Amino acid sequence: xxxxxxxxxxxxxxxxxxxxxxxxxxxxxxxxxxxxxxxxxxxxxxxxxxxxxxxxxxxxxxxxxxxxxxxxxxxxxxxxxxxxxxxxxxxxxxxxxxxxxxxxxxxxxxxxxxxxxxxxxxxxxxxxxxxxxxxxxxxxxxxxxxxxxxxxxxxxxxxxxxxxxxxxxxxxxxxxxxxxxxxxxxxxxxxxxxxxxxxxxxxxxxxxxxxxxxxxxxxxxxxxxxxxxxxxxxxxxxxxxxxxxxxxxxxxxxxxxxxxxxxxxxxxxxxxxxxxxxxxxxxxxxxxxxxxxxxxxxxxxxxxxxxxxxxxxxxxxxxxxx
Amino acid sequence: xxxxxxxxxxxxxxxxxxxxxxxxxxxxxxxxxxxxxxxxxxxxxxxxxxxxxxxxxxxxxxxxxxxxxxxxxxxxxxxxxxxxxxxxxxxxxxxxxxxxxxxxxxxxxxxxxxxxxxxxxxxxxxxxxxxxxxxxxxxxxxxxxxxxxxxxxxxxxxxxxxxxxxxxxxxxxxxxxxxxxxxxxxxxxxxxxxxxxxxxxxxxxxxxxxxxxxxxxxxxxxxxxxxxxxxxxxxxxxxxxxxxxxxxxxxxxxxxxxxxxxxxxxxxxxxxxxxxxxxxxxxxxxxxxxxxxxxxxxxxxxxxxxxxxxxxxxxxxxxxxx
Numbered sequence: 001x002x003x004x005x006x007x008x009x010x011x012x013x014x015x016x017x018x019x020x021x022x023x024x025x026x027x028x029x030x031x032x033x034x035x036x037x038x039x040x041x042x043x044x045x046x047x048x049x050x051x052x053x054x055x056x057x058x059x060x061x062x063x064x065x066x067x068x069x070x071x072x073x074x075x076x077x078x079x080x081x082x083x084x085x086x087x088x089x090x091x092x093x094x095x096x097x098x099x100x101x102x103x104x105x106x107x108x109x110x111x112x113x114x115x116x117x118x119x120x121x122x123x124x125x126x127x128x129x130x131x132x133x134x135x136x137x138x139x140x141x142x143x144x145x146x147x148x149x150x151x152x153x154x155x156x157x158x159x160x161x162x163x164x165x166x167x168x169x170x171x172x173x174x175x176x177x178x179x180x181x182x183x184x185x186x187x188x189x190x191x192x193x194x195x196x197x198x199x200x201x202x203x204x205x206x207x208x209x210x211x212x213x214x215x216x217x218x219x220x221x222x223x224x225x226x227x228x229x230x231x232x233x234x235x236x237x238x239x240x241x242x243x244x245x246x247x248x249x250x251x252x253x254x255x256x257x258x259x260x261x262x263x264x265x266x267x268x269x270x271x272x273x274x275x276x277x278x279x280x281x282x283x284x285x286x287x288x289x290x291x292x293x294x295x296x297x298x299x300x301x302x303x304x305x306x307x308x309x310x311x312x313x314x315x316x317x318x319x320x321x322x
Numbered sequence: 323x324x325x326x327x328x329x330x331x332x333x334x335x336x337x338x339x340x341x342x343x344x345x346x347x348x349x350x351x352x353x354x355x356x357x358x359x360x361x362x363x364x365x366x367x368x369x370x371x372x373x374x375x376x377x378x379x380x381x382x383x384x385x386x387x388x389x390x391x392x393x394x395x396x397x398x399x400x401x402x403x404x405x406x407x408x409x410x411x412x413x414x415x416x417x418x419x420x421x422x423x424x425x426x427x428x429x430x431x432x433x434x435x436x437x438x439x440x441x442x443x444x445x446x447x448x449x450x451x452x453x454x455x456x457x458x459x460x461x462x463x464x465x466x467x468x469x470x471x472x473x474x475x476x477x478x479x480x481x482x483x484x485x486x487x488x489x490x491x492x493x494x495x496x497x498x499x500x501x502x503x504x505x506x507x508x509x510x511x512x513x514x515x516x517x518x519x520x521x522x523x524x525x526x527x528x529x530x531x532x533x534x535x536x537x538x539x540x541x542x543x544x545x546x547x548x549x550x551x552x553x554x555x556x557x558x559x560x561x562x563x564x565x566x567x568x569x570x571x572x573x574x575x576x577x578x579x580x581x582x583x584x585x586x587x588x589x590x591x592x593x594x595x596x597x598x599x600x601x602x603x604x605x606x607x608x609x610x611x612x613x614x615x616x617x618x619x620x621x622x623x624x625x626x627x628x629x630x631x632x633x634x635x636x637x638x639x640x641x642x643x644x
Contacts, residue, residue, distance in 0.1 A: 008327075023618065038478070046619070156360070156364075200620075201623065302523075306627070309631065312329045
C-alpha cells in the first residue's frame with residue numbers, strides 16, 4: 001500500500017512537471033500593447049497563464065501625475081486604512097500564529113511623511129494595502145487620474161471588476177505567499193513591484209498549516225505585541241517564505257519552480273486566479289489593481305481535487321511513512 | 323494506509339460530484355442562434371461544457387437538399403470508405419479484443435441501396451464514418467452544400483478545423499464510448515443523432531482495459547471472423563456499454579452521471595474535448611462534423627492527472643484491498 005500511495009504522490013509530482021513542460025513559460029512573457037479581448041481570453045485567461053502588458057496605461061494621467069507632492073495636495077487629508085507591522089510582514093505566519101497587521105486610520109499625508117522619512121516611526125512599517133476597493137471608497141479624488149476598469153479585460157470577462165485597490169508601500173513591506181480567487185490586473189504607477197509566482201499546479205509542493213489568528217498591536221513604548229483573536233477559528237496559510245525557504249522543514253518545496261518578475265511603472269501584470277504570489281516593492285511604489293471575480297468552473301474544480309490530494313499525500317510525508 | 327488510499331479515492335469521487343454541483347448542467351442546454359465568438363469561448367469552450375446550437379445552419383443548402391435521391395445523383399458514383407460490422411459496433415471491445423470494422427471502398431450508391439433496403443446484406447451493418455476529413459477528401463462535390471468551417475467557432479478558436487467528416491449510418495450502427503482530443507461541432511443534416519455524454523471529470527468511474535486489436539473480416543458465406551492484428555500493441559479502451567452497463571463487473575460506474583441528448587436536423591452539438599461520448603442515430607441520418615484541435619493546456623494537464631490517479635486508485639479496487 002505504501003507503494004501505491006507513493007504512486008499517487010508520483011502522479012502529483014509528474015503532473016506539476018508536465019505543466020511546466022507542456023504549457024507554462026520559463027519566465028513571464030510581455031505583450032506590447034492592450035490585447036484584443038478574445039485573444040486575451042484564449043491566450044491567457046483560459047490557459048491561466050501570467051503575462052506583463054506594456055503600453056496599455058499610457059493614457060492614464062496618473063502615470064505622470066502621481067508624485068508624492070501631487071498625492072499630498074490631492075488626497076493628503078483623506079483618511080486611509082494603513083497596515084502597520086514591526087517587520088513589513090502583514091498577514092503572515094509567525095511561529096504558531098497567523099499574524100494580521102495593526103490597522104490604523106490615518107491621513108494619507110501621514111503615510112507620505114513616513115515614506116519620505118520626514119517622520120520617524122522607529123521600527124514600524126507602513127503599507128496602504130486595504131483590499132476592499134479602497135481606491136473607489138477611500139480615495140475617489142484619484143479616480144479621474146485613471147480608469148475604473150480596463151475595457152479589454154472587462155469585455156473579455158463580460159463583467160466589471162469586483163474591486164479596485166490602491167497600494168502605497170514601504171520597501172520593507174512584504175505580501176506573504178498566498179493566492180486569491182480573482183483574475184488580477186496589477187498596474188504599477190510609479191516604482192516597481194517584484195513578484196515571485198507559483199502556478200496552481202505546484203500546489204503539491206507548497207506547505208500549508210492551520211494557524212491561530214492574531215494581530216499586531218503597538219504599545220505606547222513602540223514595542224509590538226501579538227494579540228490572539230479569541231473569537232477566530234484557525235486559518236490555513238503557507239508558512240514558507242520563498243525568499244528563504246526552509247527546505248529542512250519543507251523538503252517538498254524543492255519540487256516547486258517559482259517564476260520571478262519585476263513589474264515597472266506603466267506595466268500591468270496579469271496575475272491569473274489561484275496563482276500563488278509573494279510581493280515586494282520599491283520604496284514609495286504606487287500601484288492600482290483590479291480584481292475580477294474568477295469563474296468557479298472546471299479549472300477550479302480540478303484545483304480543489306489537487307488541493308485535497310496534496311493534503312492526503314502530504315500527511316503521509318509528515319508521518320514519515322514514505 | 324488503506325484508509326489513506328481510501329481517502330484519495332474519496333477525493334476523486336467528491337471531485338466528480340462537485341463538478342456536477344458546481345458548473346455542469348443536468349441536461350444539455352440550447353442556444354437559439356450562432357453565438358458571438360468571445361461569448362462562446364467564455365461560456366462553453368473555456369468551461370468545457372456541451373450545448374446544442376439551433377438556427378445556425380439554416381443557410382446551408384444541404385439541409386433541404388440532402389435527400390437520398392440527391393446524394394445518389396450528386397455523389398452516387400463516388401467511392402467512399404465504409405465500416406462494415408456484424409452488429410453495428412465498430413471500434414468496440416468484444417471479449418478480450420478491441421475490434422475494428424472491416425473497411426470497404428464502395429460507391430456511395432451501394433451504401434444508399436443498403437440503407438434503403440434495395441439490397442440485402444444479411445447481417446452486416448454499414449456505416450460511413452471515416453474520420454479523415456472524408457467530406458473534403460472523398461466527397462468534394464458536396465462542399466457547395468455547406469460551409470467548410472463555422473465562422474464563429476474558427477474565430478473563437480483562432481484556427482480552422484483540422485478535419486471535416488461526413489457521416490451516413492444505419493440505425494444499428496453504434497459508436498462505442500470514447501473521447502477525442504478535439505473540440506467537436508456535430509451538425510445533423512437529416513434524421514437525428516442520440517448521444518450519451520460523460521464529462522471528463524467522471525473519469526474515475528469509467529473502466530478502462532487494454533485490448534488486443536483485431537478487425538472483422540466477412541467471409542464469402544457472409545459470416546464475420548475476428549482476425550487479430552498481429553503487429554499491433556494493445557490499445558486502451560472502455561469495455562463498458564452505457565446502454566447496458568455491467569455494474570457487477572464495473573461497480574464504479576454507479577458513480578457516473580451520463581447526460582443524454584438528441585440532436586435533430588439543423589442542430590449542432592458542441593461536444594467539448596475529452597468528453598466521453600456514445601452515439602446512435604436514426605436510419606439514414608446524415609451529419610457533418612468539424613474537429614478543431616484541442617489546446618494542450620492546464621485543463622489537459624489536470625485531466626492527465628485525473629487519469630493517472632484513476633488508474634492508481636482503480637488498481638486497489640480490482641485487487642479487492644478496499
